[in-house]
Amino acid sequence: MPSPTTIIGLEVHVQLQTRTKIFCGCANRFNPDEPNVQTCPVCLGLPGALPVMNRRALELSVRAGLALSGTIAGLTKWDRKQYYYPDLPKAYQISQYDLPFCQGGHLDVDVEQENGEIQSRHIRLIRVHLEEDAGKNLHDESGRGGDSRVDLNRAGTPLLEIVSEPDIRSAAEARRYLEEIRLLMVYLGVSDCNMQEGSLRCDANVNLEISNSANESIRTPIVEVKNLNSFRGVEAALVYEISRQQREFEQCGGIYADTAKQTRGWDADRGVTFAQRGKEEASDYRYFPDPDLLPVSFSDEWIEIQRAELCEPPADRRRRFVAELGLSEYDAGVLVDRGRETADYFEAVATACGDAKQAANWVTQDVLRELNEREETIESFPIDAQGLASLLGMITSGDLTTRSGREVFSSLMNNQGGDGSIVERIASIVEERGLSAVADSGALETVIDAVISRNEKAAEDFRGGKDAAIGKLIGEVMREVGGADPNAVRETLISRLRP
Ligand SMILES: [Zn+2]
Known part of the structure; x- marks a missing residue:
């Protein structure tokens, strides 16, 4: 019997990084400690x-939408999606129904297969639309x-809702x-995608195609x-659900009493x-155009202005680091996946020192280790790109x-070398510690001879x-x-002692 095919589509919700909320001037800020302070008549739904x-x-x-290769609609409008819930005081959510601002699009992702091979997967998108988030219900779970309680700071x-076609074929691929x-949205500055704070969440639609007897x-x-809100959660929930559906299929032989979603x-x-309430159909929501908001039309010029604001997407950047700078796929992945600022820092070091591989080694190992230990980001890293490049240049030459x-690197990290620029501090550390490499091999040999004559016993033993x-x-x-x-x-000593 052929093995079952897994069919997964994701609806990803991304909170936008705006200063204020979507339809009012209240601050758009995660603030669970002071409930209901970022509210006004608009987001409270007052008459x-x-x-x-x-x-x-x-x-x-x-x-x-443009970064996801979608088609931006010439005209888009806002619709009311009606339902009653305590965290939705208007009893409707302003969303987009039949005219979303973006249709189609796709995202290509490299996925490691079970045999260890990396396969590029093309995931098509159905649409991207914009809506308002609801507030939060907080229930006492002590039993x-x-x-x-209801907190409407988030209302x-x-x-943004990004809806994929059911093109995803495994839990690992969904992750x-x-x-x-997430990485693309963070690179674009569209969202901070902080999952602990709920800025990125998703719903997963999953079923299987199985051959019966x-x-x-x-x-x-x-x-x-x-409501999956962590990468691990998405993968684990799908792994569980895939095997649950398989077991259910084996029990019922593929004959289901109820085939509804x-x-x-x-x-x-x-x-x-675990089973929740039945899923409403679109018709249950009684969508209709919101009479309080005008439809929006985008001119081609305006769309092109937005396109000009895009940055190089992470996937393109990884490919370029491999193809043009000669990095390994692994190093390119580490640098790009760490975020745009780290990738920029690496590129500045590589350009200034002219040796991308050496720059990659130092940034992926020494710099990232320090950042991890200090729990800091690259923006606050004490050695700027020019400084690191000049240090690497001295090693290359x-x-x-x-x-x-x-040694110089760790002295810089410990704030040694005075108050000057990084380049001046490097010079003073090298000077102070006599680290300058001995260009004159004659000088090295003189020291070696002196050391041998002072250490007759060790020399004899060797x-x-x-x-x-x-x-x-x-x-x-x-x-x-x-x-x-x-x-x-070591080599000079050996050639002296065992000629
Ligand atoms: Zn408000």
């Missing part, structure tokens, strides 16, 4: 309050019958797709898993999905050994075959000539 469209939200939305936050959307292709009923929640603690370069005895001699030479290359010292 007579009128929404005013936030221009910035439209700009960011259209940029996101002691406490209060439920009216601009929310990669979501990771790539008569070799007929049967599709299991579609399940929508709601189901809605399920994800319980991360127990690692299971042979003025510093790699070992001394590392001549007699005790290899370990050379360590003491190398150590003494290195103490005297701080900038010496330990390998060169």
